[in-house]
Amino acid sequence: MKKILFASIAFGLLAVVCCQDESGIEKEKKAIQAVIEGEKAAYHRQDLANMDNAWIQESTSRKLFMTPHGITELHGWDKIHQNHLEESERERNDFLESAQYSNYTINLYGNTALVFHNSDHKFRIHDEESMLKMTRILHMVKTDGEWKIDLMAMYFHPDTPVIEDTEP
Numbered sequence: 001m002k003k004i005l006f007a008s009i010a011f012g013l014l015a016v017v018c019c020q021d022e023s024g025i026e027k028e029k030k031a032i033q034a035v036i037e038g039e040k041a042a043y044h045r046q047d048l049a050n051m052d053n054a055w056i057q058e059s060t061s062r063k064l065f066m067t068p069h070g071i072t073e074l075h076g077w078d079k080i081h082q083n084h085l086e087e088s089e090r091e092r093n094d095f096l097e098s099a100q101y102s103n104y105t106i107n108l109y110g111n112t113a114l115v116f117h118n119s120d121h122k123f124r125i126h127d128e129e130s131m132l133k134m135t136r137i138l139h140m141v142k143t144d145g146e147w148k149i150d151l152m153a154m155y156f157h158p159d160t161p162v163i164e165d166t167e168p
Contacts, residue, residue, distance in 0.1 A: 028147075029106045032113055032140055035147045040099055048088040052081060056141055056150040064153040098122050101136075111142040119154070133157040 035054055042050035055061060055077070063074040063083065074080050098121070105116040114137070121132040139151035 025108060028108055028113075028142075029104075032106055032115060032147050033104055035140070035149070036115065036117070036138065037101065039149070040101060043087060044097070044099070046088040046090070046092075048084055051084040051088065054149055055080060056143065056148045057081070058150065061150050062152075064151075066153060066155045068156070068158045097124075113140045113142075113147070114138075115140060 039051060039054035041047075042054070057077040059076045059078075061077050061080055063080050065072040074083055100120045101117050102120070103116075103118045107114045116135065116137055119134045119136050121134075123130045123132065134157060135155045137151075137153040137155070138149055140147050141150050142148075
């Protein structure tokens with residue numbers, strides 16, 4: 001009877017420890033997603049301070065734009081900040097954009113994380129609508145208790161033509 005009672009207590013403690021660890025992981029994932037969504041909101045508000053605040057501001061930070069025409073790499077914080085500055089000052093009078101982030105995959109490795117998600121942007125420029133789809137890959141680091149981006153790679157999906165079925 002004592003063995004069963006001891007085993008039950010041990011199993012209960014193990015279950016509590018496992019649940020606490022899982023809830024801690026979920027808490028970190030939510031914090032990471034909040035940083036990414038906050039960076040998106042700052043971009044749309046043209047809020048330079050909060051765009052910059054989402055990033056590790058080091059010479060090793062990188063931002064990559066991968067398009068069908070090639071790769072543009074911003075290597076180092078100075079170039080990333082300059083990109084943010086240009087975006088925050090860009091005129092958007094005849095330009096409307098909304099973005100939806102979805103399908104997050106967040107892999108935690110201690111104080112670092114690798115994040116994948118889809119990013120769908122709708123544009124309206126001079127009454128013409130278009131859609132831009134991309135996959136974003138981010139490497140994030142937890143520093144001083146806060147998650148920050150130190151690598152962002154954006155892969156722009158090429159336009160996919162509609163293929164109509166034709167019967168022979």
